[in-house]
Amino acid sequence: MNDARLLVRLLGVSMRSQLQYRASMVMQSVGHLLVTGIEFLGVWALFARFGQLDGWTLAEVAVFYGVVNVSFALADAGGRGFDQVAARIKQGDFDRLLLRPRSTALQVAGLELTLKRIGRLSQGLAGLIWGLSALGVGWGPGRVALLAWIVVGATSMFYGLMVVQATIAFWTTESLELMNVLTYGGVETAQYPMSVYRRWFRRVFTYVVPLACVCYLPVLALIERPDPLGAPLWAQRVAPAAGLVFLAGALALWRGGVRRYTSTGS
Amino acid sequence: MRGYVAIAQARARVLLQYRAAAVAGFGTQAFWGMIRIMIFEAFYRSAMADGAPMRFEEVVSYVWLGQATLMTLPWNLDREMADEVRTGKVVYGLLRPVDLYGQWFARAFALRSAPMVIRALPMFAFAMVLLPLVGLEAWALEAPTLEGLAMWLVALGVAILLSSALTTLWSVALMWTVSGDGVTHLAPALVTLMSGMVIPLPLLPDGVRAVVVWLPFAGLVDLPVRLFSGHLTAAEAAPMLAAQLVWWVLLVALGRALLGRGVRRLVVQGG
Amino acid sequence: MAQIEVEQLVKTYAVSERRPGLWGAVQGLVRRRQRRVKALDGVSFEIGRGELVAYIGPNGAGKSTTVKVLSGILVPDGGRCVVEGRVPWEERIAHVAQIGVVFGQRTQLWWDLPVVDSFELLRDIYRVEPPRWRRNLDELVALLDLEPLLDVPVRQLSLGQRMRCDLAAALLHGPSLLFLDEPTIGLDAVSKLAVRAFIQRLNRERQVTVILTTHDMDDIEALCDRVMVIARGQILCDGSLEALRTRFGHQRRLTLELADPHAPLVPEPGTALLGREGARVSLAFDPAEVTAAELIGRLGARYAVRDLWVEELPIEEVVARLYDEEAAA
Numbered sequence: 001m002n003d004a005r006l007l008v009r010l011l012g013v014s015m016r017s018q019l020q021y022r023a024s025m026v027m028q029s030v031g032h033l034l035v036t037g038i039e040f041l042g043v044w045a046l047f048a049r050f051g052q053l054d055g056w057t058l059a060e061v062a063v064f065y066g067v068v069n070v071s072f073a074l075a076d077a078g079g080r081g082f083d084q085v086a087a088r089i090k091q092g093d094f095d096r097l098l099l100r101p102r103s104t105a106l107q108v109a110g111l112e113l114t115l116k117r118i119g120r121l122s123q124g125l126a127g128l129i130w131g132l133s134a135l136g137v138g139w140g141p142g143r144v145a146l147l148a149w150i151v152v153g154a155t156s157m158f159y160g161l162m163v164v165q166a167t168i169a170f171w172t173t174e175s176l177e178l179m180n181v182l183t184y185g186g187v188e189t190a191q192y193p194m195s196v197y198r199r200w201f202r203r204v205f206t207y208v209v210p211l212a213c214v215c216y217l218p219v220l221a222l223i224e225r226p227d228p229l230g231a232p233l234w235a236q237r238v239a240p241a242a243g244l245v246f247l248a249g250a251l252a253l254w255r256g257g258v259r260r261y262t263s264t265g266s
Numbered sequence: 267m268r269g270y271v272a273i274a275q276a277r278a279r280v281l282l283q284y285r286a287a288a289v290a291g292f293g294t295q296a297f298w299g300m301i302r303i304m305i306f307e308a309f310y311r312s313a314m315a316d317g318a319p320m321r322f323e324e325v326v327s328y329v330w331l332g333q334a335t336l337m338t339l340p341w342n343l344d345r346e347m348a349d350e351v352r353t354g355k356v357v358y359g360l361l362r363p364v365d366l367y368g369q370w371f372a373r374a375f376a377l378r379s380a381p382m383v384i385r386a387l388p389m390f391a392f393a394m395v396l397l398p399l400v401g402l403e404a405w406a407l408e409a410p411t412l413e414g415l416a417m418w419l420v421a422l423g424v425a426i427l428l429s430s431a432l433t434t435l436w437s438v439a440l441m442w443t444v445s446g447d448g449v450t451h452l453a454p455a456l457v458t459l460m461s462g463m464v465i466p467l468p469l470l471p472d473g474v475r476a477v478v479v480w481l482p483f484a485g486l487v488d489l490p491v492r493l494f495s496g497h498l499t500a501a502e503a504a505p506m507l508a509a510q511l512v513w514w515v516l517l518v519a520l521g522r523a524l525l526g527r528g529v530r531r532l533v534v535q536g537g
Numbered sequence: 538m539a540q541i542e543v544e545q546l547v548k549t550y551a552v553s554e555r556r557p558g559l560w561g562a563v564q565g566l567v568r569r570r571q572r573r574v575k576a577l578d579g580v581s582f583e584i585g586r587g588e589l590v591a592y593i594g595p596n597g598a599g600k601s602t603t604v605k606v607l608s609g610i611l612v613p614d615g616g617r618c619v620v621e622g623r624v625p626w627e628e629r630i631a632h633v634a635q636i637g638v639v640f641g642q643r644t645q646l647w648w649d650l651p652v653v654d655s656f657e658l659l660r661d662i663y664r665v666e667p668p669r670w671r672r673n674l675d676e677l678v679a680l681l682d683l684e685p686l687l688d689v690p691v692r693q694l695s696l697g698q699r700m701r702c703d704l705a706a707a708l709l710h711g712p713s714l715l716f717l718d719e720p721t722i723g724l725d726a727v728s729k730l731a732v733r734a735f736i737q738r739l740n741r742e743r744q745v746t747v748i749l750t751t752h753d754m755d756d757i758e759a760l761c762d763r764v765m766v767i768a769r770g771q772i773l774c775d776g777s778l779e780a781l782r783t784r785f786g787h788q789r790r791l792t793l794e795l796a797d798p799h800a801p802l803v804p805e806p807g808t809a810l811l812g813r814e815g816a817r818v819s820l821a822f823d824p825a826e827v828t829a830a831e832l833i834g835r836l837g838a839r840y841a842v843r844d845l846w847v848e849e850l851p852i853e854e855v856v857a858r859l860y861d862e863e864a865a866a
Contacts, residue, residue: 001661001662001664005661006661006662009658009661010658013647013650013654013658016649016650017647017648017649017650020649027451027452028451030451030452031451031452031454031455032451034451034452034455035451035454035455035458037455038455038458038459038464039464041459041464042459042464042465045465045469045470045471045474046309046465046469048471049309049314049318049469049470049471050309050310050312050314050315050318051312051313051314052312053305053308053309053312054308054309054311054312092643093643095605095610096640096643096645098609098610098629098633099608099610099633099636099638100633100662100663101630101631101633101634101662101663101664102630102662103630107662174290176290177287177290177291177294178290178293178294180294181293181294181297181298184294185294185297185298185301188298188301188302189301192305192308196304196305196307196308197304197308198304201300201304262610262611262612262626262629263611263612264550264551
């Protein structure tokens with residue numbers, strides 16, 4: 001069985017296991033929906049109080065919010081396996097993956113597909129659809145394709161972050177929570193247009209983690225708004241590729257981590 | 267009373283051992299706080315900010331104090347307690363010569379106070395000392411007046427009491443659900459919004475705010491923070507604090523009643 | 538050429554030490570004090586196809602390090618290791634497709650799924666041709682009596698049932714080499730016997746080479762013609778069970794049942810005290826130095842003996858004495 005089919009098969013197995021605990025899954029999904037819903041309620045309340053955010057409207061922010069939450073939900077749902085790596089290393093269960101004749105990244109990716117992220121996903125979709133409709137930008141095939149391209153780029157980037165976080169576990173399994181700064185912090189950051197942040201902060205989320213490239217710039221092209229920071233339109237359209245590059249880099253790092261693991265044996 | 271203190275102390279000592287988690291947690295929260303502040307900063311650049319019911323400086327202290335005392339929020343359960351409820355081991359608590367609700371409350375109290383102390387101090391140092399040093403005075407936490415500090419401490423005490431009562435209530439609720447997922451996933455959503463963690467309660471639409479400040483969640487974050495920053499005077503806060511204490515009494519009574527019924531059920535069924 | 542050739546393997550671990558206190562925890566984030574531990578210190582051996590070898594030693598002696606190197610998931614610092622003509626860690630994927638590994642302490646099956654689903658997943662992961670997989674599965678199901686277990690979720694299996702399924706899981710792809718890490722740990726007597734019988738048949742009938750690490754000496758006595766003992770990273774002894782026994786000159790164990798459980802013991806020349814539990818005292822002695830009759834006579838004169846019996850020194854005692862000797866060296 002080739003790698004892609006095996007991945008689908010493994011993820012299918014993970015879903016089947018979760019369906020055995022249906023009640024718990026429904027609860028968690030609803031909880032997730034409420035948590036993200038409440039976050040958006042907060043955004044709405046601030047707009048009700050202040051009218052606008054640095055020249056951006058609620059509908060525009062809703063699109064940013066939607067794109068980042070849809071992408072993060074997809075990456076988070078599919079990349080949960082990488083979340084298990086630190087625990088597996090600590091318990092010695094990672095060895096089992098090395099004992100099977102397949103790439104470790106593939107096997108880890110196949111460990112888990114979390115269904116409960118559907119809460120965040122639907123929340124994001126709702127924000128996205130409402131935002132785009134409120135802005136009245138229309139739903140031509142070009143726009144749908146651009147939207148899909150943005151989601152691919154942003155999902156790859158968030159997936160890459162999870163791979164990086166898991167890779168660090170080959171060096172240390174302590175203080176991994178610090179990486180949440182980049183994952184959950186990145187989600188929080190990208191829910192608002194980048195131009196509202198200070199310059200040093202924008203740089204971190206452009207060059208260290210290409211969040212601006214996968215969420216901010218292409219969304220501008222999507223809602224047809226010129227960049228207050230001056231990025232040209234073609235750059236806005238190409239930018240999601242940075243997410244794929246980031247993921248490729250993360251996987252290269254992962255291979256280095258596995259090599260280190262097999263040579264230190266810790 | 268001595269028994270409860272001993273139970274709380276024993277649990278606190280264990281909780282204080284998770285230092286690496288505390289270091290990582292501090293870094294995450296400091297970063298988080300900065301993101302929040304930048305977003306508020308952008309909102310305050312709008313024309314309508316002049317009429318806002320809070321100064322930007324007060325919002326900044328809201329963010330930092332919220333982060334510093336994050337661990338007092340009742341948004342999770344003591345994992346050890348949760349396991350004991352699930353496995354039915356709670357019944358052993360009945361063997362000790364102290365009141366069962368008191369034991370649970372004492373452990374919740376430890377959970378809500380000890381981890382907060384090791385997180386709050388670095389957060390104060392970061393927000394009051396480090397930020398001005400690196401040129402971010404606008405984001406720094408302003409030092410409180412003496413009255414503000416005193417009132418904050420009082421309100422923080424009330425917040426921990428409230429939070430412990432709510433935490434205990436979540437634990438008791440576990441006796442009725444199979445996995446407890448309901449509580450552990452729905453409680454945080456409720457608590458974050460109603461306490462002011464998502465956005466400061468005064469910035470909510472006026473109609474909503476008028477209700478929310480009288481609910482038992484305002485005492486967790488909103489009241490202490492606004493006393494610290496001087497947004498509320500002691501005189502203004504007194505009736506609100508009193509209301510929170512009334513809530514506390516009600517929550518304890520409710521928790522006690524439910525626990526009593528839960529235990530009877532367990533004993534009858536032979537858990 | 539032997540199936541496994543190992544020559545002068547060396548592996549050193551860096552173990553980081555935590556400093557006490559809060560400041561130590563903070564320092565630990567930046568720099569750690571490290572201590573070097575030699576897990577393998579020049580290990581050499583050869584194993585031929587179809588052998589059934591016990592690999593034993595005290596905890597931390599280097600057993601699992603050796604197994605990790607042989608299975609390709611750990612790179613040694615020095616030395617040579619060739620398995621089936623391959624250097625395991627250089628061609629991990631090709632190598633692990635040819636071996637099977639069973640850890641007695643943990644299962645490789647999917648916890649929430651019926652057993653047969655795990656077997657199907659392993660077929661896809663190992664890329665086993667379906668007809669070949671079917672054949673192997675049928676054979677293993679018959680040998681291990683798995684038929685009633687196939688549709689049961691793994692989490693509902695007993696330990697012994699799970700171990701039988703894990704054995705099958707490790708063999709579905711038809712490996713020529715099988716590593717068993719404490720396969721009988723925690724099993725009841727019946728399950729132990731079933732597992733042992735299966736391993737023996739597998740080895741005899743399919744010529745699968747088996748390397749068994751265990752603390753259970755009954756496993757070894759029942760199964761293995763060859764025993765390798767490792768301690769502190771070095772092979773202490775490699776040969777048949779018989780050879781291991783002769784190392785201690787065919788010692789015997791004399792067990793006495795004293796009338797007075799509190800009787801003070803006097804050291805007896807030519808014997809070593811193995812242990813005492815109340816009235817029951819066991820001694821090791823070498824019949825070449827002192828005959829049984831003489832010893833019994835002397836002891837009978839000194840103590841009120843209610844009962845006594847002489848037997849061959851059990852393998853546990855042999856190994857324990859070997860470890861002791863090594864620790865004292």
